[in-house]
Amino acid sequence: xxxxxxxxxxxxxxxxxxxxxxxxxxxxxxxxxxxxxxxxxxxxxxxxxxxxxxxxxxxxxxxxxxxxxxxxxxxxxxxxxxxxxxxxxxxxxxxxxxxxxxxxxxxxxxxxxxxxxxxxxxxxxxxxxxxxxxxxxxxxxxxxxxxxxxxxxxxxxxxxxxxxxxxxxxxxxxxxxxxxxxxxxxxxxxxxxxxxxxxxxxxxxxxxxxxxxxxxxxxxxxxxxxxxxxxxxxxxxxxxxxxxxxxxxxxxxxxxxxxxxxxxxxxxxxxxxxxxxxxxxxxxxxxxxxxxxxxxxxxxxxxxxxxxxxxxxxxxxxxxxxxxxxxxxxxxxxxxxxxxxxxxxxxxxxxxxxxxxxxxxxxxxxxxxxxxxxxxxxxxxxxxxxxxxxxxxxxxxxxxxxxxxxxxxxxxxxxxxxxxxxxxxxxxxxxxxxxxxxxxxxxxxxxxxxxxxxxxxxxxxxxxxxxxxxxxxxxxxxxxxxxxxxxxxxxxxxxxxxxxxxxxxxxxxxxxxxxxxxxxxxxxxxxxxxxxxxxxxxxxxxxxxxxxxxxxxxxxxxxxxxxxxxxxxxxxxxxxxxxxxxxxxxxxxxxxxxxxxxxxxxxxxxxxxxxxxxxxxxxxxxxx
Amino acid sequence: xxxxxxxxxxxxxxxxxxxxxxxxxxxxxxxxxxxxxxxxxxxxxxxxxxxxxxxxxxxxxxxxxxxxxxxxxxxxxxxxxx
Numbered sequence: 001x002x003x004x005x006x007x008x009x010x011x012x013x014x015x016x017x018x019x020x021x022x023x024x025x026x027x028x029x030x031x032x033x034x035x036x037x038x039x040x041x042x043x044x045x046x047x048x049x050x051x052x053x054x055x056x057x058x059x060x061x062x063x064x065x066x067x068x069x070x071x072x073x074x075x076x077x078x079x080x081x082x083x084x085x086x087x088x089x090x091x092x093x094x095x096x097x098x099x100x101x102x103x104x105x106x107x108x109x110x111x112x113x114x115x116x117x118x119x120x121x122x123x124x125x126x127x128x129x130x131x132x133x134x135x136x137x138x139x140x141x142x143x144x145x146x147x148x149x150x151x152x153x154x155x156x157x158x159x160x161x162x163x164x165x166x167x168x169x170x171x172x173x174x175x176x177x178x179x180x181x182x183x184x185x186x187x188x189x190x191x192x193x194x195x196x197x198x199x200x201x202x203x204x205x206x207x208x209x210x211x212x213x214x215x216x217x218x219x220x221x222x223x224x225x226x227x228x229x230x231x232x233x234x235x236x237x238x239x240x241x242x243x244x245x246x247x248x249x250x251x252x253x254x255x256x257x258x259x260x261x262x263x264x265x266x267x268x269x270x271x272x273x274x275x276x277x278x279x280x281x282x283x284x285x286x287x288x289x290x291x292x293x294x295x296x297x298x299x300x301x302x303x304x305x306x307x308x309x310x311x312x313x314x315x316x317x318x319x320x321x322x323x324x325x326x327x328x329x330x331x332x333x334x335x336x337x338x339x340x341x342x343x344x345x346x347x348x349x350x351x352x353x354x355x356x357x358x359x360x361x362x363x364x365x366x367x368x369x370x371x372x373x374x375x376x377x378x379x380x381x382x383x384x385x386x387x388x389x390x391x392x393x394x395x396x397x398x399x400x401x402x403x404x405x406x407x408x409x410x411x412x413x414x415x416x417x418x419x420x421x422x423x424x425x426x427x428x429x430x431x432x433x434x435x436x437x438x439x440x441x442x443x444x445x446x447x448x449x450x451x452x453x454x455x456x457x458x459x460x461x462x463x464x465x466x467x468x469x470x471x472x473x474x475x476x477x478x479x480x481x482x483x484x485x486x487x488x489x490x491x492x493x494x495x496x497x498x499x500x501x502x503x504x505x506x507x508x509x510x511x512x513x514x515x516x517x518x519x520x521x522x523x524x525x526x527x528x529x530x531x532x533x534x535x536x537x538x539x540x541x542x543x544x545x546x547x548x549x550x551x552x553x554x555x556x557x558x559x560x561x562x563x564x565x566x567x568x569x570x571x572x573x574x575x576x577x578x579x580x581x582x583x584x585x586x587x588x589x590x591x592x593x594x595x596x597x598x599x600x601x602x603x604x605x606x607x608x609x610x611x612x613x614x615x616x617x618x619x620x621x622x623x624x
Numbered sequence: 625x626x627x628x629x630x631x632x633x634x635x636x637x638x639x640x641x642x643x644x645x646x647x648x649x650x651x652x653x654x655x656x657x658x659x660x661x662x663x664x665x666x667x668x669x670x671x672x673x674x675x676x677x678x679x680x681x682x683x684x685x686x687x688x689x690x691x692x693x694x695x696x697x698x699x700x701x702x703x704x705x706x
Contacts, residue, residue: 039680107656107666110687134684250683253664254671284668471664532657539656539663 004033004048006217010274014212015239018196018328020176021092021169023202023239026052032243034085034234039251041261045305047082049238052089059090064163066128066150070095073124073178076461077117077131077139078224079103080248083154084205088177089132092190094167099124099178099190102225104249106539110138117142123188124178124429130154134563172196178336187478190429191337198231199239201340204394205232206240208331209345210300212269218244219268221252221259221277224289228305231341232272251593256280257291260320261405261536264293264409265524272302275309276471276506278316296324300348304333306469307460308388309506310354327351334390334458338438338445340423343399346456353389355459358457390458397421401443401453413459414452420444466562468499468509470540477562480511483537489517496552496565497542500573508543512565545569626703631696638672639692650690657702674697679706 010030017023033048063074076087078100091098101120105113121129121142129151131139136153143151150156170176176198178190206212218237222229229249237244245266252259263271278301303313317327328351335342346353356380393399400408401415409415420443427435438446450462468475480497484490494514499507511532517523527544534542553564626634636649643649643659655661661669672679673695679702687697 105683106663107661107686108654108688108690113687134682137684138687241674250667253667254674280664473663532654534645535660535662536654536656540665541662542661 001046002425003043003046003245004037005031006215006267008032008214008241010241012212012214014206015199015236017199017239018172019092019170020198020235020239021089023199024049024053024089024092027238027241030241032237032241034082034237035243035245035266036080036082037245037247037262039248039254039258041258042264045082047085049241052082052085056089057093058162059086059157060167061094061162062157063090063094063096063128064158064165064167065161067468068096068127068149070168071097071175072128073097073099073126075099075101075121075124077101077103077129077135078230079132079135080224080246082132083132084224086154088234089460091170092176093169095170095174096128097170097178099126099180100225100230101180103132104223105138108536108553112537114138114141115289118146118182119188121146121148121554124581125182130157138521147325170195171494172199175426176609179230180225181337181474181493189431189434189475192426192429193340193423194426197423197425198235198340200396200421201231201342201394202236202239204396204423205236205342208341208394210236210302210331211348212236212240212242212270216240216242216270216299217266217268218242219247219259219262219266219271220244221247221249222272223249226305227335227337227341228272228274228343232302233600247387251275256284259269260291260293260295264323267294267297269297270300270302271298272300272304274305274469275303275312276306276482278303279309281314282312282315282319293320293323295320296326298325298329300331301325301329302331302333303352304335307462307507308332308352308390310386310388312354313352332388332390334460336447338425338447339419339421340395340425341601342423343394343397343419343421344391346389346457355387355389355454363427376516387459387461388458389454392456393419393458394421394423399453399458401451409452411453411455417447417449417451417458417460418444421449441501468497468540469507470499470509473539475509475538475540479538480509480542482534484511484513487521487526487530489515489526494549495554498562498566498569500570509540510543510545510566510569512545512547512552512569512605514549514552515548517546571579606618626700627668628696628700631677631693631699631703634676635673635696635699636679637694639668640678642669649692651691651696653692654690655695656690660699679703 008030014027015023027049030049035043036045038044070549074091074096076084076098078084088098101117117138127149129139129143129148133153139151172195174195176193178192181189181191217587218233220233222233224230233244243260245268247258247262270557290364297343298539313330319327328349330352330354331348332346333342334344398420401413402418403409403415423443427439449460451458466477468477477497481495483490484495490513496512497509497511499509504507515523523546527546530544531542531566534540553561553568639649639659642665644660653659674681677699685698690696
């Protein structure tokens with residue numbers, strides 16, 4: 001077996017197509033394609049675009065034999081495996097709409113995973129579903145009692161007869177796919193993307209954002225069920241006729257440096273990851289293992305999907321500079337599944353451009369960002385905040401920053417970010433209310449993110465208020481609250497969850513719970529129980545604070561307000577921080593003695609103690 | 625061939641290295657709830673176990689593993705198969 005080559009025999013054509021099927025028709029004339037590696041770094045499968053086209057067309061005939069109505073949705077459990085591409089493109093050729101769904105398992109998660117899959121099957125109204133052999137058992141349980149026309153492993157589909165009638169591929173104005181936002185498990189939202197929208201975005205990504213050129217090669221470990229992994233590293237390489245090398249997401253999570261080994265091996269030029277993934281590579285050094293890398297070919301090290309923390313990137317750059325990594329390769333970008341993927345990219349080959357903002361109190365009060373002139377490497381005084389410039393919007397995109405009354409704000413004034421452009425979703429699948437909530441009739445999307453503009457560039461200062469991003473995973477506040485409220489001791493509307501910035505600029509999940517119990521032992525056990533539950537179900541640590549009834553702030557209509565609760569929480573922490581001699585800088589400051597009131601429930605106090613004072617004057621909550 | 629109790633001993637030692645909440649570990653210890661392993665720590669644990677036992681852990685076994693005993697039994701099974 002040999003990986004597909006980097007050099008192609010075909011003139012590079014950057015997403016200048018009207019459908020994804022047409023893009024694959026063209027890519028299939030070349031030699032490039034998809035390559036799959038095992039966790040041990042061995043090449044396990046090769047799928048040149050030419051072969052993919054052939055196999056997808058045959059599979060399209062088999063799917064067509066099921067007599068499905070045009071536009072019928074097909075759920076594809078999106079494992080990093082060539083069958084994902086086969087099914088995705090078979091749908092394109094057969095006029096069916098693919099819906100990638102997560103292939104994510106964690107310890108003890110059987111019931112949750114099955115329930116989640118089932119929710120997605122119901123929400124997407126999929127008539128057909130496919131999963132790799134390893135996942136079929138979960139899929140079968142999830143599909144039990146649902147009226148699916150056909151489901152199973154790829155093998156089961158291979159036994160279907162080939163239709164003698166040639167189906168019509170999905171047309172330019174039709175839906176290309178449905179992407180579930182990698183978020184809420186309780187309330188999933190399927191983003192409907194048209195062919196036109198995704199091709200417009202691919203054009204922007206390939207031509208403007210990355211300026212893909214002959215000789216480029218991609219590496220990705222990002223999951224296929226996430227917009228960055230899917231649009232960015234399944235569709236974009238194909239639409240620009242580049243080869244890609246894949247490492248399974250779980251393999252990356254187990255051994256992060258395999259990512260760099262693969263970069264070294266394939267001499268790839270383009271790879272992306274959320275900030276935490278760079279940090280993980282720098283941090284998780286294996287004992288007695290002298291790794292050797294050559295990262296000198298890496299020209300675009302994209303960073304996105306969560307708030308960008310410059311210190312994470314700095315650490316990576318320092319650790320891997322001796323192996324040829326150039327920090328100028330870092331490329332900050334901003335986007336979301338609702339816009340297909342990308343909205344803006346920073347300029348290439350300039351590294352991360354940091355905005356240091358003085359006097360965060362002033363920032364919080366007036367929402368006006370004053371630049372610090374001297375942004376030298378010396379340690380910033382405490383009254384500054386550091387944000388990353390995410391560059392200019394892609395061609396055709398407009399960005400507006402608005403205040404609460406919906407008025408446009410000038411440069412350096414912080415507010416809600418609205419975007420409008422050529423790769424916008426058609427809406428959330430089957431959810432007109434949710435669509436209307438975020439997308440106006442004239443095409444403006446309320447991103448829910450907070451930030452400001454500076455000479456046309458976008459700077460994000462806070463992401464969606466309901467979203468907690470930990471280790472690159474999106475956790476929705478609603479899901480945390482829902483979990484807690486399933487407990488007999490917790491009443492509905494008695495919890496509010498949110499995140500606060502930690503000392504290392506990481507996000508920390510916090511849940512405030514109104515509790516009537518006064519017995520310390522019982523309080524302690526409730527706290528421990530909630531934390532265990534959250535770890536079990538969502539795989540994250542969460543700080544749980546018990547407060548007396550009627551503590552949680554509510555709106556006039558009685559709805560708990562998350563932003564005010566967060567504000568109040570940070571105020572309480574701020575007070576208990578005062579008098580503390582020094583701020584902890586490490587994640588587990590054993591020597592640090594915690595203020596009494598937060599230790600009494602005996603949870604891992606270090607989580608909370610690392611709350612960064614920046615949060616106290618963080619503009620995110622004051623402006624919402 | 626490693627005995628079940630040897631596998632247990634190895635799991636104890638690997639978990640102790642990675643766990644956030646230092647405590648007694650026994651067969652009924654829940655890896656996530658009791659040891660406080662978040663999703664990244666779980667991955668680190670699995671990598672360490674793969675190295676120690678020279679096995680490859682298929683990810684579809686994870687949904688059925690909650691306790692140290694569950695994990696030990698799966699490892700034993702994997703070692704028989706390999």
